[in-house]
Structures are given as C-alpha cells and as structure tokens.
Amino acid sequence: MPERGAPLELCASHLMVAYDWVARDVGVTDLLPSPCLACGSRLGVRYPSGWLCAICEWRLGELPDDAASARVDVVYYVRAGDRIKIGTSGNPRGRLAALHWDQLLAFERGGRTLEQRRHAQFAAHRYPGSEWFASNEPLLAHIAALSAGVDDPWNEYARWVSEALALR
Incomplete structure (x- = not known):
C-alpha cells in the first residue's frame, strides 16, 4: 500500500x-x-x-586503544519503524554501525543468555526467524524501566566500560 x-x-x-x-x-x-x-x-x-x-x-x-581491551557485553534495544530489535554484542558500537535502525532505546548489561531470556519473554510478538519484535506494551514497559534516569544509553555503556577498565 x-x-x-x-x-x-x-x-x-x-x-x-x-x-x-x-x-x-x-x-x-x-x-x-x-x-x-x-x-x-x-x-x-x-x-x-x-x-x-x-x-x-x-x-x-x-575504540581508543585503552578501551579496546575492555569487553562489556550488552543486550541492546533499537527501533526501526514500528519494529524493535533485541540483540547482544560485546562491541555495540561496531554492531549497531552495521545495522539499519532509527533509535537506540536502551542497553541492558548482559550477554547471550540474557538476550535469549528476553527473546523468550517477548516471543509472542517476535517476527519469525529474526531478532525483531513488533512494538508492544510489555516490551515498551521493559525498555522504559531500563532507560529510566538514563539520558543517553551510550553514556551508561561508557560508564560500564570505564568500570571494567578500572577493575583490570
């Protein structure tokens, strides 16, 4: 149409x-x-x-040389039109640069296991064979909870990387 x-x-x-x-x-x-x-x-x-x-x-x-050695796995939530992708990466800047998306909605600290739990949690709205989900109230509420008090998800990610570097 x-x-x-x-x-x-x-x-x-x-x-x-x-x-x-x-x-x-x-x-x-x-x-x-x-x-x-x-x-x-x-x-x-x-x-x-x-x-x-x-x-x-x-x-x-x-990444700058000092940050390249700090790996922080995250589950990311991006919007493209009326669809939301739930994915994971240890290098979200590189991963998101390879995707077509409109808005970064949130990061959640965690790896593949957490991503799989989120896929199962919102499975009723999943586009078959993909990591994309139809926009829906439970998913939007989850994203709102993750982004509460977070002005920019990239700043939160930078803090996590900084913490990981400090622990080394």
Missing part, C-alpha cells in the same frame, strides 16, 4: 530502500548516537555502512 503523501507511489519499505540507495553516497547529517570519542562532537554523518563524526571523521565503532 503506497505511503500517503510520498512523492512516489511506494510503500514505506520501498521508500526506505530508495532512501538508502541515495544516502549510501551522500550520507545524512544528524546527531551521533553518542559523542565522538575522538573530539567530543555530537554531529555526525550516517551512511548505510555506519557513522562518521562530521568534525574529525572518527568512525563510530572504532
């Missing part, structure tokens, strides 16, 4: 494909998901392959 008001008679999914086609070369200037680790800027350019800082061209996902 064509998207209302779209300049072409395409559904939302096909409009996104066309958008990605153009954006792969020109990028889209927007706020970085977290401050640049190299210069602190919040302004970035998003390409289908990932983010670059608009000021110093640091690639989101690259």
Whole structure:
C-alpha cells in the first residue's frame, strides 16, 4: 500500500530502500548516537555502512586503544519503524554501525543468555526467524524501566566500560 503523501507511489519499505540507495553516497547529517570519542562532537554523518563524526571523521565503532581491551557485553534495544530489535554484542558500537535502525532505546548489561531470556519473554510478538519484535506494551514497559534516569544509553555503556577498565 503506497505511503500517503510520498512523492512516489511506494510503500514505506520501498521508500526506505530508495532512501538508502541515495544516502549510501551522500550520507545524512544528524546527531551521533553518542559523542565522538575522538573530539567530543555530537554531529555526525550516517551512511548505510555506519557513522562518521562530521568534525574529525572518527568512525563510530572504532575504540581508543585503552578501551579496546575492555569487553562489556550488552543486550541492546533499537527501533526501526514500528519494529524493535533485541540483540547482544560485546562491541555495540561496531554492531549497531552495521545495522539499519532509527533509535537506540536502551542497553541492558548482559550477554547471550540474557538476550535469549528476553527473546523468550517477548516471543509472542517476535517476527519469525529474526531478532525483531513488533512494538508492544510489555516490551515498551521493559525498555522504559531500563532507560529510566538514563539520558543517553551510550553514556551508561561508557560508564560500564570505564568500570571494567578500572577493575583490570
């Protein structure tokens, strides 16, 4: 079904494909998901392959040498349209740079076991064969609980990495 008001008679999914086609070369200037680790800027350019800082061209996902040795596994929650992905990574910057998503909703400290528990917890809303879930009240309530008091999930992740480094 064509998207209302779209300049072409395409559904939302096909409009996104066309958008990605153009954006792969020109990028889209927007706020970085977290401050640049190299210069602190919040302004970035998003390409289908990932983010670059608009000021110093640091690639989101690259870590400073001192942070590269600290691994913190997290379960991440990202939104793309009306779908929510629940995934896990020990390198969320690199992982999220490889995905197409609209908004980082929350991080939860934990690895594959916790991710599998969350998949089972929200299984009634899961898109078969994927880690994507239809937006639903129980999942949104869980995400709201995780993000309560957290202004930026990347700051929380940076704190966890800092704690892991301090423990070494």
